[in-house]
Amino acid sequence: MDQRIHEHAEVLVDWSARIEEGDDVVVRVDEGAHDLAVAVAEKLGERGANMLATYISDEVESAFIRGHDADFEADPDFETAMLERADSVFSLRAKRNTVEKGAVPEGRRAAYKRSRTEIKHLRMDTDWVSTIHPTRARAQNAGMGYEAYKDFVYDAILRDWEVLADQMANMKDLLEAGSEVRIVKEDTDLTMSIENRTAVNSAASVAYDSHNLPSGEVFTAPYDTEGEVYFDVPMTHDGARIRDVRLEFEDGEVVDWSAGTGEAALEDLLTTDEGARRLGELGIGMNRGIDRFTDNILFDEKMGDTIHLAVGRAYGSCLPEGETGNQSAVHADMITDVSEDSRLEVDGEVVQRNGTFWWEDGFEE
Amino acid sequence: MDQRIHEHAEVLVDWSARIEEGDDVVVRVDEGAHDLAVAVAEKLGERGANMLATYISDEVESAFIRGHDADFEADPDFETAMLERADSVFSLRAKRNTVEKGAVPEGRRAAYKRSRTEIKHLRMDTDWVSTIHPTRARAQNAGMGYEAYKDFVYDAILRDWEVLADQMANMKDLLEAGSEVRIVKEDTDLTMSIENRTAVNSAASVAYDSHNLPSGEVFTAPYDTEGEVYFDVPMTHDGARIRDVRLEFEDGEVVDWSAGTGEAALEDLLTTDEGARRLGELGIGMNRGIDRFTDNILFDEKMGDTIHLAVGRAYGSCLPEGETGNQSAVHADMITDVSEDSRLEVDGEVVQRNGTFWWEDGFEE
Numbered sequence: 001m002d003q004r005i006h007e008h009a010e011v012l013v014d015w016s017a018r019i020e021e022g023d024d025v026v027v028r029v030d031e032g033a034h035d036l037a038v039a040v041a042e043k044l045g046e047r048g049a050n051m052l053a054t055y056i057s058d059e060v061e062s063a064f065i066r067g068h069d070a071d072f073e074a075d076p077d078f079e080t081a082m083l084e085r086a087d088s089v090f091s092l093r094a095k096r097n098t099v100e101k102g103a104v105p106e107g108r109r110a111a112y113k114r115s116r117t118e119i120k121h122l123r124m125d126t127d128w129v130s131t132i133h134p135t136r137a138r139a140q141n142a143g144m145g146y147e148a149y150k151d152f153v154y155d156a157i158l159r160d161w162e163v164l165a166d167q168m169a170n171m172k173d174l175l176e177a178g179s180e181v182r183i184v185k186e187d188t189d190l191t192m193s194i195e196n197r198t199a200v201n202s203a204a205s206v207a208y209d210s211h212n213l214p215s216g217e218v219f220t221a222p223y224d225t226e227g228e229v230y231f232d233v234p235m236t237h238d239g240a241r242i243r244d245v246r247l248e249f250e251d252g253e254v255v256d257w258s259a260g261t262g263e264a265a266l267e268d269l270l271t272t273d274e275g276a277r278r279l280g281e282l283g284i285g286m287n288r289g290i291d292r293f294t295d296n297i298l299f300d301e302k303m304g305d306t307i308h309l310a311v312g313r314a315y316g317s318c319l320p321e322g323e324t325g326n327q328s329a330v331h332a333d334m335i336t337d338v339s340e341d342s343r344l345e346v347d348g349e350v351v352q353r354n355g356t357f358w359w360e361d362g363f364e365e
Numbered sequence: 366m367d368q369r370i371h372e373h374a375e376v377l378v379d380w381s382a383r384i385e386e387g388d389d390v391v392v393r394v395d396e397g398a399h400d401l402a403v404a405v406a407e408k409l410g411e412r413g414a415n416m417l418a419t420y421i422s423d424e425v426e427s428a429f430i431r432g433h434d435a436d437f438e439a440d441p442d443f444e445t446a447m448l449e450r451a452d453s454v455f456s457l458r459a460k461r462n463t464v465e466k467g468a469v470p471e472g473r474r475a476a477y478k479r480s481r482t483e484i485k486h487l488r489m490d491t492d493w494v495s496t497i498h499p500t501r502a503r504a505q506n507a508g509m510g511y512e513a514y515k516d517f518v519y520d521a522i523l524r525d526w527e528v529l530a531d532q533m534a535n536m537k538d539l540l541e542a543g544s545e546v547r548i549v550k551e552d553t554d555l556t557m558s559i560e561n562r563t564a565v566n567s568a569a570s571v572a573y574d575s576h577n578l579p580s581g582e583v584f585t586a587p588y589d590t591e592g593e594v595y596f597d598v599p600m601t602h603d604g605a606r607i608r609d610v611r612l613e614f615e616d617g618e619v620v621d622w623s624a625g626t627g628e629a630a631l632e633d634l635l636t637t638d639e640g641a642r643r644l645g646e647l648g649i650g651m652n653r654g655i656d657r658f659t660d661n662i663l664f665d666e667k668m669g670d671t672i673h674l675a676v677g678r679a680y681g682s683c684l685p686e687g688e689t690g691n692q693s694a695v696h697a698d699m700i701t702d703v704s705e706d707s708r709l710e711v712d713g714e715v716v717q718r719n720g721t722f723w724w725e726d727g728f729e730e
Contacts (some may be wrong), residue, residue: 029425034422041429042431044432045431048433048435052441052447053419056418059399060394060406061406063407063410066407067411081450082447084446
C-alpha cells in the first residue's frame with residue numbers, strides 16, 4: 001500500500017479526530033475507500049479505540065431511494081442509537097462516479113435526506129471528520145491523471161498542521177481585532193464589515209472546531225459589503241459550470257452581476273432568495289499544498305493565496321450569541337486568486353500582498 | 366447488472382428474511398458484495414424497510430487486530446445498541462481472498478472474536494440471513510472459471526424454494542417419526558438412533574428457522590452410532606485438506622479411522638475432546654442445484670444426493686427440551702455421495718435409493 005495512505009490515516013486519527021483509548025468510532029467507508037479504511041483500522045487498533053465500519057455508497061443509496069415509493073421513515077432508531085453512543089464519525093469519501101446521485105429524481109433524494117435530519121445532527125454532535133481518498137473519478141473531474149491527482153491530494157492532506165494552525169491563528173487574530181476588510185486586485189475593490197464577528201481557524205482538527213481534512217482556511221461572516229469583485233477561479237454550482245463571475249455590491253447586496261460562462265445559473269443562484277444576494281462568508285485560503293482548481297470545493301476553497309466569498313447562509317460559529325447572520329437556502333463559494341497584483345487590508349493595514357502575508361519573508365507593506 | 370443478482374436479492378428479502386414494511390435491516394456488505402448490496406437496497410426500498418449498511422472486510426478486521434496490542438473492549442455499546450434494535454441482519458459474504466484471515470495470529474483473532482460474543486448473540490437473535498455473492502477468489506477455491514462459478518452459485522440460490530421446502534418436509538416427517546437410520550453404500554454400513562430428536566427443514570428461510578441462503582438440507586442429531594462409513598467427497602477442516610475418510614463406530618464412538626490425505630489433521634480433529642469422536646449431526650443434502658464439491662461448506666453439505674455426518678457439537682434445535690446432546694469444541698462435516706449404489710433406510714424402510722427419494726418418479730423400493 002502507498003505509504004501516504006498510512007500517513008493520511010495517522011493525521012486523521014491523531015491530528016484531526018484526537019482519538020483516545022476506548023473511543024467508539026464509526027468509520028463510514030465509501031465505495032472507493034477500502035485501502036484508507038484498512039489503514040485507519042490499523043491506526044484505531046493501535047490507539048485502543050473501537051471501530052464500526054459502515055458502507056456509504058451513492059449507488060446503494062440511489063437504489064434504495066429508487067425502490068422506495070412511500071414516505072421514508074424518519075431517523076430509524078437502530079441508526080440513531082448507534083450514533084448517540086459514538087464518540088467520533090469518520091467519513092472516508094471516495095466516489096467512483098461523481099455524478100451517481102443524479103440517478104434518482106432530486107425530489108426523492110431531498111425527501112430521503114429530510115427523513116434523516118436527526119441522524120445528521122447526531123453525527124455532527126460527535127467529533128466527526130470528513131476526508132477524501134483519491135479515486136479515478138475524482139482525478140477525472142480534476143482533469144488530471146490518477147498518479148498526479150494522488151500527489152495533489154496527499155500534498156493537501158499531509159501538511160505540518162501544527163505550523164499551519166499557528167499561521168492561521170495570526171489571521172484569525174487579525175480578523176477578530178479588525179472592523180473592516182478590503183480586497184483590491186484586477187477589477188476588484190471590495191470592502192466589508194467584520195466587526196463583532198468571530199473568525200474560525202479551520203485547521204482540520206476537532207480541537208479547532210474544524211471537521212474537514214484537508215482544511216486550511218480562516219473564515220468569518222462579513223456584512224455591509226460595498227464595491228466590485230471579480231472571481232477568476234472556476235466554480236461548479238449544482239452541477240452548472242460558472243466562470244469569470246463579476247459582482248457589484250451596494251448596501252451589502254449584489255445589485256449587478258455577470259459571468260463569462262453560466263450566467264443563467266448565476267442568475268438562478270442569486271435570485272434564490274434575498275439572502276442569496278448578501279455575503280455569508282469571507283474565507284482566506286491558506287493551504288499551499290493546494291495549488292490548483294480541481295472542481296472539488298473541499299479543496300478549491302482552501303487553496304493557498306486565494307480568497308473566497310460565499311453568497312448565502314452564514315455559519316453560526318462566526319456569529320455572536322443571539323445573532324442569526326445572513327439567512328438563505330444557499331451557500332455558494334466563489335474564489336479569487338490573490339497570489340499576484342493584489343492586496344488584502346484589515347482596517348487600512350495591508351496584511352497580505354501578492355500572496356505574501358505580513359509575517360512571512362518578502363512581505364512588502 | 367446480471368439479472369440473477371436482482372433475483373438473488375428478491376429471494377433473500379422475501380423468501381429468506383420475510384422483510385416487511387418498517388423493518389430495520391442491517392446489511393453487512395463484504396468487500397466483493399457491492400453489486401448484491403445495490404440490488405438488495407432496491408428491494409428493501411420496495412418493501413418499505415429501513416437499511417443500514419455496514420462493511421465487513423477481512424482486510425479491515427485483520428488490520429484492526431494487527432494494530433491492537435491490548436485487551437479488546439467487550440461488545441462496544443454503539444454496536445450492541447444498533448443490533449438490539451435491528452429486526453434482521455443480512456450478511457452478504459463475498460471474500461476477495463479466502464485466506465486473508467491468516468494475516469494475523471490465530472490467538473489474537475480468537476481473542477477479538479471472544480470480545481464480540483454478545484454482538485454475535487444479538488445478531489443471531491434477529492431474523493438473520495447469511496448468503497454469498499460470487500467472487501473470483503471463491504471461483505478459484507472451487508477450481509472453476511468465474512462465469513461457470515457464477516452459474517453454479519445462482520443454480521444453488523435461485524431454486525423454487527416452496528417446492529423444495531415441501532419435499533424436505535417429507536424427509537423431516539420421516540426422520541421425526543423414525544427411530545433408526547441406516548446408510549448403506551460402498552464400504553459403508555452405518556446405523557444410528559434418531560429417536561426423540563427433532564429434524565430441521567433447512568429451507569433457507571427464517572420461517573423454517575433456517576438462516577443460510579442457499580440451504581437445502583434436513584438435519585437432526587443422531588446418537589448410538591454403529592458400523593463403518595466412507596466419505597468420498599473432499600473436505601477442508603481448519604485449512605487442512607482431508608480426503609477419503611473412513612470411520613468405524615462402536616457404542617456411538619469412533620474407534621478406528623483413516624484418511625487417504627490429511628490423516629494427521631483428521632487425528633487432531635478426532636482427538637480434540639471426547640465429543641469430537643461422536644456424531645453431532647446427520648444431514649440429508651437435497652439441493653440439486655449444487656452438483657459438485659467447491660470447498661465451501663455452505664454449499665458442499667447441501668449438495669443434492671449426498672449425506673453428511675458431523676463429528677462434534679449437536680445443534681440445540683434438534684434436541685428435546687432439557688437435553689444437551691453431544692458436546693464438543695468442534696463441529697466438522699464429512700460428506701458421502703449417495704447418488705449411486707446406495708440406500709438410506711429409516712426403521713428398515715428404504716426412503717432413498719441411488720439418489721431417488723420414495724416420493725419421486727423412478728424410486729425402487
